[in-house]
Amino acid sequence: MKHKILLIEDEKKLLRILKLVLEENGYKVKTAEDGGQGIDIWTQWKPCVVMTDLQMQPVGGMEVLKFGRLNFPEVPLIILTAFGSIKTAVTAMKNGAFDFLSKPVDHKQLLEIIEHALVVKKKDPKSLEDLIGSSNVMELIKKNILLFASTNSSVLIxxxxxxxxxxxxxxxxxxGERQKGPFVKVNCAAIPRELIESELFGHKKGAFTGALQDRKGAFRQADHGVLFLDEIGDLPIELQAKLLHAVEEKTITPVGASSPIPVSVKILSATNLNLESMIAASKFRADLYYRLNTVSLHMPALRDKxxxxxxxxxxxxxxxCQEFDKPVLKITDNAMRVLEKYSWPGNVxxxxNVIERAVITCSQDTITCDHLPENIKHIKPEQQLISRNMDENIFDMAAQEQNLMMCALEQCGWNQSSAAKVLGITRSALRYRLQKYGIAK
Ligand SMILES: Nc1ncnc2c1ncn2[C@@H]1O[C@H](COP(=O)(O)OP(=O)(O)OP(=O)(O)O)[C@@H](O)[C@H]1O
Ligand SMILES: [Mg+2]
Incomplete structure (x- = not known):
């Protein structure tokens, strides 16, 4: 099947050349000479990748980008920028453009970018659909998720x-393969202390006052699936040993029962507490921590992405808008700027919640600053998300990158060629990074 590419550019000559280059390389191409026409073709023709110029009349590239993020967020959009307008390209990237290509267009680079966009598009499977975000750090998280899903290892999030x-x-x-099995969630912070054991491992009828009948418990409910232990830091210390035993032995013993029952469960756990300092304070068992933390996934704060x-x-x-049966609302640039500047202590x-409120209170077709809460509009300087420079993102990325490499290496028994394959990079690229981060077995 030929991939469909939509090109939007008002310089007719350039448009013709780009079309020719892409068609010669096996792509199906449609062209538009301004943003409005481009949006019409996008809606009807459903291209796999869109490439657009920024400065066009009457409808420019930023409008096309906005339209795309709202209606076809899965379609990568590449910005064509005139020489010297790198700043606008960066703004476009911040607004969700996939990449940019500067004019005059280098044909080899053009093909590479399109190929890359198609690979990334292909890689986002259905399982990741609910996880929104294309920042570098989110792309790495998505990669990690796919990798962690392919093993039986416990993951601490x-x-x-x-x-x-x-x-x-x-x-x-x-x-993962357990997708057909159940996903069972236990919130360790929400269950009364005396009931947690029975909640996790079940009980026999008559095991304690009030145990009127047998209860299966979360481990057995999650058999052949995934058990998600939320707020794991709140698990009482006396139960931590029992949990460790269950995880290590892959068996559980219901309260009041005499023999253990085998279970096959993949354990995911989550916490917003610092388990390492809890270990230091003897509030969390180190042995359980290492068991649950075979691999770890760090979800960054919104201000860091x-x-x-x-x-x-x-x-x-x-x-x-869908939920409240409204036509999809627009949002002003000013309102978006407010959202982008705020530091979001409550994260996503x-x-x-802020968007839900804005959608409810907006009675026209556009969300403006009037629909945003006062506290996020008038923020103290220290709460402001001062436009973070790239280095900070890279810093965050570095941690994720190391995480990913360690996981791949462990999964492949430290065989570098196999790990590189899993990661989708060359062996020398892996070696370079291992040296850079000083990672050795
Ligand atoms: N990347 C994302 N894409 C889409 N929705 C998200 C994303 N991240 C978080 N959310 C939404 O934000 C809300 C909070 O997410 P979630 O419950 O997973 O957070 P959490 O880290 O488990 O929080 P807590 O520690 O308070 O339990 C949910 O409604 C979730 O759907
Ligand atoms: Mg949660």
Whole structure:
């Protein structure tokens, strides 16, 4: 099947050349000479990748980008920029563009970017659909999720409240072989102390006052599937030993029963507490921590991935408009700027709530600053998300990158060629990174 590429560019000559180059390389191409025409073709023809110029009359490239993020967020959009307008390209990237290509266009680079966009598009399977965000750090998280889903190892997910730990856990379940099995969630903080053991391992009728009949318990309910232990840091210390035993022996003994029952469960756990300092304070068992933390996934705070704020906002606007039976609302640039500047202590959950409120209170067709809460508009300087420079993102990425490499290496018994294959990079690229981070077995 030929991949469909839509080109939007008002310089007719350039448009013809780009079309020719792409067609010669086996792509199906349609062209448009301004944004409005481009949006029409996009809607009807459903291309796999869109490439657009920025400065066009009457409808420019930023409008096309906005349209795309809202209606076809899965389609990569590449920006064509005139020489010297790199700043606008960076703004476009922050707003969710996939990449940019500067004019005059180098044909080899053009083909490479299109190929890359198609690979990335292909890689986002259904299991990751609910996880919105295309920032570098989110792309790495998605890669990690697919990798972790392919093994039986326990995964500890950490991150502040509202960063998407549960949504990541569900994606790991969906992306793995256990997807046909159940996903059972136990919130260790929400269950009274005296009931947790029975909640996890079940009980026999008459095992204690009130045990009127046999109960299966979460481990057996999750048999052949995934058990998600949420707020694991709140598990009482006396139960931690029992949990460790269950995880290590792959058997459980219901309260009041005499013989153990085998179970096959993949354990995911999540916390926003620092388990390492809890271990130091003797509140969490180190042996259990190492068992649960075979691999770990860190969900970054929203302020550490500002590039995702725009995409998440569009996603939630669309979601709530559908839910409340409204036509999809637009949002002004000013309102979006406010959202992008705020530091979001409550992370994605807080952004979701703010958008829900804006959709409810907006009676016209566009969300403006008037629909946003006062506290996020008038923020103190220290709460502001000062436009973070790239280095900070790279810093965050470095941690994720190391995480990913360690996991791949462990999965492949430290065979570098196999690990490189799993990661989709060359062996020398892997070696370079291992040296860079000083990783050795
Ligand atoms: N990347 C994302 N894409 C879409 N929705 C997200 C994303 N991250 C978080 N959310 C949404 O934000 C809300 C909070 O996410 P979730 O419950 O997974 O967070 P959490 O880290 O488990 O929070 P807590 O520590 O408070 O339990 C949910 O409604 C979830 O759907
Ligand atoms: Mg949670």
């Amino acid at each position: 950490n991150g502040e409240s509202g960063t998407g730990k549960e949504i990541a856990a569900r994606a790991i379940h969906q992306a 500002p590039a995702d704020i725009c995409e998440l906002s569009f996603f939630f606007i669309k979601k709530f 959950r807080q952004l979701k």
